[in-house]
Amino acid sequence: MNLLWRTVRIPMNTFCLHRTFAASALHLAPVQLPSRAESHLWYLVPDEVKSVSLLGQYSEILSPCENEYVACIRGEQLKKTALLARVLVRTTIARYQTDGYIDPRSLKFRKNIHGKPELEWDNDDSGSRPPVQFNISHTASLIACGVTSSSPIGVDIEKKDRKIQNNIISFARRYFTPNEVERLSSISDLNVQRQHFLKLWTLKEAYVKALGKGISALPFSTFTIKSRNFEKKELNGSGDSDPEITVESVDGQRSLLSNWQFTLLELAGTHFAAVCVARDGSMGGKNMFNFGLGYGKHFTGLKSILTVSDKCFTPKKLTVMKTIPFVGDESMSGTDAAIVCGF
Amino acid sequence: MASSTAGSSICMKFASCSLEHAQASGRTSRLRSVSLPTNKTFQSLRSSTGPHRLQVCCAAKPETVGKVCEIVKKQLALPDDSEVTGESKFAALGADSLDTVEIVMGLEEEFGISVEEESAQSILTVQDAADLIEKLIEKKATN
Numbered sequence: 001m002n003l004l005w006r007t008v009r010i011p012m013n014t015f016c017l018h019r020t021f022a023a024s025a026l027h028l029a030p031v032q033l034p035s036r037a038e039s040h041l042w043y044l045v046p047d048e049v050k051s052v053s054l055l056g057q058y059s060e061i062l063s064p065c066e067n068e069y070v071a072c073i074r075g076e077q078l079k080k081t082a083l084l085a086r087v088l089v090r091t092t093i094a095r096y097q098t099d100g101y102i103d104p105r106s107l108k109f110r111k112n113i114h115g116k117p118e119l120e121w122d123n124d125d126s127g128s129r130p131p132v133q134f135n136i137s138h139t140a141s142l143i144a145c146g147v148t149s150s151s152p153i154g155v156d157i158e159k160k161d162r163k164i165q166n167n168i169i170s171f172a173r174r175y176f177t178p179n180e181v182e183r184l185s186s187i188s189d190l191n192v193q194r195q196h197f198l199k200l201w202t203l204k205e206a207y208v209k210a211l212g213k214g215i216s217a218l219p220f221s222t223f224t225i226k227s228r229n230f231e232k233k234e235l236n237g238s239g240d241s242d243p244e245i246t247v248e249s250v251d252g253q254r255s256l257l258s259n260w261q262f263t264l265l266e267l268a269g270t271h272f273a274a275v276c277v278a279r280d281g282s283m284g285g286k287n288m289f290n291f292g293l294g295y296g297k298h299f300t301g302l303k304s305i306l307t308v309s310d311k312c313f314t315p316k317k318l319t320v321m322k323t324i325p326f327v328g329d330e331s332m333s334g335t336d337a338a339i340v341c342g343f
Numbered sequence: 344m345a346s347s348t349a350g351s352s353i354c355m356k357f358a359s360c361s362l363e364h365a366q367a368s369g370r371t372s373r374l375r376s377v378s379l380p381t382n383k384t385f386q387s388l389r390s391s392t393g394p395h396r397l398q399v400c401c402a403a404k405p406e407t408v409g410k411v412c413e414i415v416k417k418q419l420a421l422p423d424d425s426e427v428t429g430e431s432k433f434a435a436l437g438a439d440s441l442d443t444v445e446i447v448m449g450l451e452e453e454f455g456i457s458v459e460e461e462s463a464q465s466i467l468t469v470q471d472a473a474d475l476i477e478k479l480i481e482k483k484a485t486n
Contacts, residue, residue, distance in 0.1 A: 072432075072435050073435050073437075074425075074426070074435065074436065074437075075437065078435075078437045114464070115464070139439070140437070158441065162441075164445070165417070165418055165445050165449070166445055166448050166449065170448075171445070171448060174448060174451075175444060175448075175460075201441055205440060205441075214440070214464060215440060215444065215460050215463060216460050216461050216462070216463045216464035217461075217464070219459075219460040219461070220460070221460075
């Protein structure tokens with residue numbers, strides 16, 4: 001039986017348990033590479049993957065090293081998440097085929113000097129390698145993988161209801177910048193403060209991951225993430241609907257690092273997700289953001305901000321897809337599962 | 344790997360030194376952390392009583408490891424009876440980057456030390472954390 005799955009919209013809560021999946025018959029539906037102005041964000045909900053036979057097939061995609069690592073993990077839920085994270089990366093990347101089918105098992109990975117996973121290619125693979133950049137993040141209940149065609153990308157997710165063990169302001173004083181501490185301290189509602197903390201954490205993590213570093217190589221106290229909208233409101237009492245999140249280095253000049261674009265989402269109703277992407281180098285001025293996502297209450301129906309000159313125009317679009325590898329995908333752009341949130 | 348032979352007790356520290364082995368040799372800790380280059384020579388020795396005995400140990404105190412385990416279990420909401428030892432890897436216990444930083448902050452407060460973010464990259468196991476704590480405590484004491 002041909003088990004070639006096309007990318008069709010299937011209800012994600014139905015699952016064909018009676019099918020037996022033979023590894024050789026499993027195929028991945030190809031996906032077009034994101035353009036230079038696009039990023040893709042794939043996510044998977046581990047609780048929706050219940051089939052024991054499918055999980056078994058997933059194990060066969062992993063390298064022996066990866067399987068050993070998964071075996072070392074204590075706890076069934078953590079093991080499953082570790083397995084699914086690696087499966088999501090392999091199958092997602094393999095789908096961006098430019099020159100024939102790519103077996104997800106054939107992909108090789110290495111870590112850069114700071115521990116960021118990267119694709120590794122043998123010299124003879126140059127014909128079939130998908131020219132993608134990727135970054136993954138996961139919690140126990142969600143796994144997300146961001147993909148671009150050439151720009152460095154960093155992704156970080158956190159559960160919205162995550163509790164912080166330490167005192168938030170103490171933590172921020174220790175690890176964040178004075179500007180960020182001030183912003184957090186100004187929030188009187190403790191729950192809102194906690195959520196702002198988590199958003200800030202995911203943005204900072206996404207940034208250092210996009211740079212290919214980690215917190216060790218780029219301590220969080222060396223850069224400030226702020227909301228241009230919030231700053232404007234503070235200054236003159238009026239905020240426009242410019243959702244731009246910016247990063248500044250904390251040095252004498254407080255220089256704006258304008259080559260990084262941030263998107264902050266509420267994902268799947270349960271998580272905050274931050275995506276940081278290097279901007280297209282062809283930009284000459286302010287960027288235009290064309291969000292293919294649903295809107296939270298902070299941004300009232302704004303689809304795009306036109307720039308003065310077309311030559312400066314570099315739209316960046318984030319497409320959000322929910323997936324179960326080998327089973328199907330569902331586009332979440334423009335739904336409640338992918339809402340741009342305020343910061 | 345750590346070795347001990349009759350008549351002399353030499354404990355060499357590599358990247359993952361087993362606390363159990365140090366305990367099994369009958370020696371409790373002596374906490375100078377010895378960092379070994381790849382040719383595996385040691386950089387400092389301390390001779391104890393008796394001309395034929397060299398004693399070089401490097402693993403952190405069991406109490407320190409125990410305290411780290413406690414803080415880790417609390418941060419990761421693990422049950423008290425869950426198995427967390429010196430060899431436990433943070434990642435394998437389910438700690439993400441925020442957990443790790445929270446744990447380090449908890450350790451800073453518990454032990455009165457300051458851990459630079461740059462050091463965090465080298466903390467992969469509970470033992471790594473305990474060893475670093477001991478090193479920082481000693482450094483603080485000698486300043």
